[in-house]
Amino acid sequence: xxxxxxxxxxxxxxxxxxxxxxxxxxxxxxxxxxxxxxxxxxxxxxxxxxxxxxxxxxxxxxxxxxxxxxxxxxxxxxxxxxxxxxxxxxxxxxxxxxxxxxxxxxxxxxxxxxxxxxxxxxxxxxxxxxxxxxxxxxxxxxxxxxxxxxxxxxxxxxxxxx
Amino acid sequence: xxxxxxxxxxxxxxxxxxxxxxxxxxxxxxxxxxxxxxxxxxxxxxxxxxxxxxxxxxxxxxxxxxxxxxxxxxxxxxxxxxxxxxxxxxxxxxxxxxxxxxxxxxxxxxxxxxxxxxxxxxxxxxxxxxxxxxxxxxxxxxxxxxxxxxxxxxxxxxxxxx
DNA sequence: CCGTATCCACAACGATACTG
DNA sequence: CAGTATCGTTGTGGATACGG
Numbered sequence: 380x381x382x383x384x385x386x387x388x389x390x391x392x393x394x395x396x397x398x399x400x401x402x403x404x405x406x407x408x409x410x411x412x413x414x415x416x417x418x419x420x421x422x423x424x425x426x427x428x429x430x431x432x433x434x435x436x437x438x439x440x441x442x443x444x445x446x447x448x449x450x451x452x453x454x455x456x457x458x459x460x461x462x463x464x465x466x467x468x469x470x471x472x473x474x475x476x477x478x479x480x481x482x483x484x485x486x487x488x489x490x491x492x493x494x495x496x497x498x499x500x501x502x503x504x505x506x507x508x509x510x511x512x513x514x515x516x517x518x519x520x521x522x523x524x525x526x527x528x529x530x531x532x533x534x535x536x537x538x539x540x541x
Numbered sequence: 542x543x544x545x546x547x548x549x550x551x552x553x554x555x556x557x558x559x560x561x562x563x564x565x566x567x568x569x570x571x572x573x574x575x576x577x578x579x580x581x582x583x584x585x586x587x588x589x590x591x592x593x594x595x596x597x598x599x600x601x602x603x604x605x606x607x608x609x610x611x612x613x614x615x616x617x618x619x620x621x622x623x624x625x626x627x628x629x630x631x632x633x634x635x636x637x638x639x640x641x642x643x644x645x646x647x648x649x650x651x652x653x654x655x656x657x658x659x660x661x662x663x664x665x666x667x668x669x670x671x672x673x674x675x676x677x678x679x680x681x682x683x684x685x686x687x688x689x690x691x692x693x694x695x696x697x698x699x700x701x702x703x
Numbered sequence: 704c705c706g707t708a709t710c711c712a713c714a715a716c717g718a719t720a721c722t723g
Numbered sequence: 724c725a726g727t728a729t730c731g732t733t734g735t736g737g738a739t740a741c742g743g
Contacts, residue, residue, distance in 0.1 A: 403655030403664045404583055404648060408576045410659060413715065414567075421566055425696060430725050440717050445726060470724080478658050480691050484679045485654060486566060488646040493565030496640050497572060502565045505699045508683035515683045515694065517646045521670035527677050529642050534587060537667045575735065592705050602737050607706060632704080 410454050411482070415439050417489070419447045420475075420482060423457060428472040448473055456482070488517040572616050573644065577601050579651070581609045582637075582644060585619060590634040610635055618644070650679040 411417065418437040427433050434444045451457040456479035463469045487506060494502040506515040519527040573579065580599040589595050596606045613619040618641035625631045649668060656664040668677040681689040 401660065401665055402583070402652075403660055404579065404652045405576075405655070406659035407651040407655030408579055410655075412576060414570045414574060415716075417566065417570055421564070424691075434725095440719095441726070442718095442728085443716055446715090448726095468724095481658065482654055483691050483694075484650040484681060485647065487681055488650050488679070489569040490564075490566045492644055492647060493567070493569030493572075496643065497568035498563065498565055503563060503699055504696055506681075507695050507697050508685070508687060508689050509693050509695045511683060511685050511687065513684040513687075515681050515689050517650070518680050518682050519646060519649055519668075519677050520680050520682075521673060521677050522675040523670070523673050525670055525673065525675075527670050529586070529645050531671050532645075532677065533669050533671045534666055535669050537665055577736075596705095603706070604708085604738095605736050608735095610706095630704095 407485075410456070411485075413447070415443050416447050416451065417486070419444065419451060420456070420479070421486060423473065423475050423479065424483060424486060428474060429470070430473075433473070451479070455479075484517055487515070491517055569647075572618070573647075575609070577605050577609050578613065579648070581606065581613060582618070582641070583648060585635065585637050585641065586645060586648060590636060591632070592635075595635070613641070617641075646679055649677070653679050 411420070415437070418439060419433055422433055422436045425436070427436055430444070430448065433439075433448065434441055437444060439447070448457065448459075452459050452473065455476055457473045458476050460472045460474060461469050462472055490502075490506070494500060494505075507513065508515055519532075521527050525531075573582070577599070580601060581595055584595055584598045587598070589598055592606070592610065595601075595610065596603055599606060601609070610619065610621075614621050614635070617638055619635045620638050622634045622636060623631050624634060652664075652668070656662060656667075669675065670677055681694075683689050687693075
């Protein structure tokens with residue numbers, strides 16, 4: 380446990396301070412910044428659509444839940460859809476947009492890590508492939524199909540011509 | 542863009558409030574909670590080991606950097622290793638532990654999302670597979686090897702017998 | 704070079720009460 | 724049911740100055 384393993388040696392010159400300005404990681408964290416945002420997203424993936432469901436299932440307070448729903452909607456991660464059942468007044472649903480749905484690998488990777496390293500494999504739920512029932516895991520894979528681990532990675536200036 | 546796509550229908554009964562207590566996602570977020578922690582980790586993956594490198598390359602203030610290094614070390618995500626070059630006094634390096642190294646999919650997934658949805662594919666760097674030079678991406682894949690997207694997912698109580 | 708101490712501003716969150 | 728308004732507490736982070 381916890382022996383040193385990884386050394387990803389970037390090709391990049393560290394003195395280039397691209398990091399602060401245009402790092403896509405920092406950009407992502409600017410949009411989904413808080414714990415509460417992740418919890419709201421978690422419930423969106425689990426099928427919550429109504430305000431009340433988000434409040435109850437995240438355990439967040441109402442004002443915080445409302446703020447996150449508003450911000451995530453403004454950032455086009457959730458979409459607020461009006462609907463009405465016959466005889467009822469109009470209500471609203473919050474649904475994941477494509478932009479929001481593509482956060483799934485982030486959430487899945489966090490879940491996988493929390494399960495392994497905080498709960499020691501003891502989590503009570505898991506993600507499974509609907510078609511075959513096998514558990515799902517997050518993998519790093521290169522465009523040629525090879526599985527990649529930390530040691531096989533390099534950080535490089537992007538080629539524009541691929 | 543941003544049309545509704547995903548609907549992951551969990552098998553789980555939402556009224557079970559397993560979420561707040563034992564959700565591995567919430568657990569992970571309790572450990573790596575802040576933007577600054579992610580930035581420190583990013584630089585650890587990029588090869589930073591010394592205090593000064595973390596301060597400079599993250600753009601964080603010294604007190605915040607020191608606090609994150611201390612906390613990440615206490616959580617066994619970084620390890621503080623003493624070393625000495627001949628004729629020099631003892632110094633310390635911060636290195637990723639195995640627990641820390643396994644956060645790579647989380648960081649990679651955030652980078653990938655930020656690149657696509659915030660920078661519109663315009664990020665200036667990318668992760669590549671060292672052996673073949675192909676760009677690396679984060680994938681969800683089930684244990685039987687099938688690629689999985691959001692629609693093919695289900696959330697279920699874990700089977701203990703696999 | 705590697706941090707710590709102090710101070711300040713603002714963000715995140717819960718609790719509570721209230722409105723359409 | 725779906726929020727908003729207000730308040731108080733704690734967390735997050737920068738600036739600056741200082742010590743090993």
